[in-house]
Amino acid sequence: MAEQPTSIDITSLVKRHGATLAVDHVSLTVQRGEFFSLLGPSGAGKTSVLRMIAGFETPDEGTIHIEGRSMETVPPNRRPVNLVFQSYALFPHLTVAENVSFGPKMQGVPRGEIASRVRASLDMVKLLSKEERFPSQLSGGEQQRVALARALVNRPAVLLLDEPLSALDQQLRQEMQVELKSIQERAGCTFVCVTHHQEEALTMSDRVAVMHQGQVLQIGRPQDLYESPNSAFVARFIGVSNELRGIVRRIEGKRAVLQAPDFPGEVHVVVPERTTLHEGTAVTLLLRPERLRLSTQPQSLNGEQSLAGSVEKVLYSGSDRRYLVRLGERLVWNVRVPNDESGRNGLVRGDAVHVRWHIADAVVLSA
């Protein structure tokens, strides 16, 4: 291995559940100190990957290296990782302090050191005052922080988190996203987090792997996934996305002109850097709702594209308005307009509008 080993190195991991491939040749590396998330809908195989890293499931194929060491024959109790369970799995018959000291005790850490470590890690999650309580006497948020402290007290090389915030309410969830990130920075260890919640993954992670049907579709920084998804699935899963299918009619330098079956007229796009478009190539155009603008005039500036339609629905959400604009018989787009001018009542249902965007903002996928 190299001088600076990666924290986790997974090579073409396969796990079968009966006839189905729960995990289908997954390969990924996680750097030391990184906050890495596995994001995907339920049944995507992300929890299976996590459980194989923890050692609760055995891979059918492929290898897992942690800190440069193969984990093939290492049972869960000898792996340098700790898991924060979705249900927290706190021991109901032990106090908070006893729960947290369980790991160090099992590892044979000297008594005095256990006490100071337990205090330090309870301090980190701000639960020092509750060390004599039983889990059943704590709120959901507190239980979760005990689970975190119980894992972090062992100073694992990697902390694994299985849907860590799913049992919390919206308010607490957002607080804990920030909290988790700062705990990770303080603890300085690698976090691998499984979640189906895209906002959670984007907010907390340094890098995210999007999984679907056992496969990793894309790995990248949150902004990479959001700005340049490599597939319609990733685009749809991370945020709301407007789509337009079309066929390339002609190429004009760096631009391509599309003909969309759902829409009369031509649509201009910028040819993406690493792809080559030819005449006749079928493509999908993806546009984020906040990159679109609405105007009543068909004016279009240089480098802009506009499509005519009519407002079908207005959804007011305080910080912004969402317009559903019908562009064609089978084509309704989502447009998000910030509520940045008080008293502006905006457009109403039935108004004829033009949806405009800068052509560089459209993501083009050949599909």
Add this chain to the structure above:
Amino acid sequence: MGLLFVVPLCLMFVISFAGRGTYGGIVWSFSLTNYLDLLHPLYARILGQSILLAAGTTLLCLIMGFPLAYYIARAAPRRQGIWLLLVMIPFWTNFLVRTYAWMFILRTEGLLNTVLLKLGVITTPIELLYSNTAVVIGLVYGYLPFMILPLYVALERVDRTLVEAAWDLYATRWTVFRRIILPLARPGVVAGCLLVFIPALGAFLTPDLLGGARSMMIGNLIQHEFLVARDWPLGAAISCLLMLFVVGMMSWSLRAAKPLVQQESES
């Protein structure tokens, strides 16, 4: 309903202070003679032997029942029903018949000895029947389901992610059992032990058939006093003593069976 329980108990309590008539009747006089008679070492020996046999039976049931109950509790839900059914199948036949079957197995020229001789494991038949060993075998056989069922209920409720969590926190399989599974299954252990120990202590059919004259348990003694010696007052006194012992043990163990969390948060 309560009356049905209370009246015979009161009657027995009263009789235990009465005297025995010459022809086995009850002489209505008050004396403590029956209880003082029980101080005789012979009775103490029988009581001690009964407790020993019942305790041994309970321990064996626990050792055999725990892995079985754990296995059933962790099996797929569809399988659990089948396993539990198998555990309860013996109840479909009369206990007396099943005990006779054990006599047939344990006899000197019985099934067990025949097989062992044929296999060459032993050269001379072992005398199993009419011994304490036979009694314990019979008792364990009879009461094992009463251990398995409460253990199963308790273990089934132990969240299996707790086992994984302990394993993840560097515990060996043995420590996971000792520190997590056993404490959480404690109510089931206590209930199972009571359900085996109490009836085993008062058993009379099994020691009668499998133990013969050599191993008498307190149940046989009571039966003997009532039916053979026709000394009802003495029999009643033994019964009262046995009941006192059982009640004392139950109240002690019910305190032990209380879920730990509740217990400690109260103190």
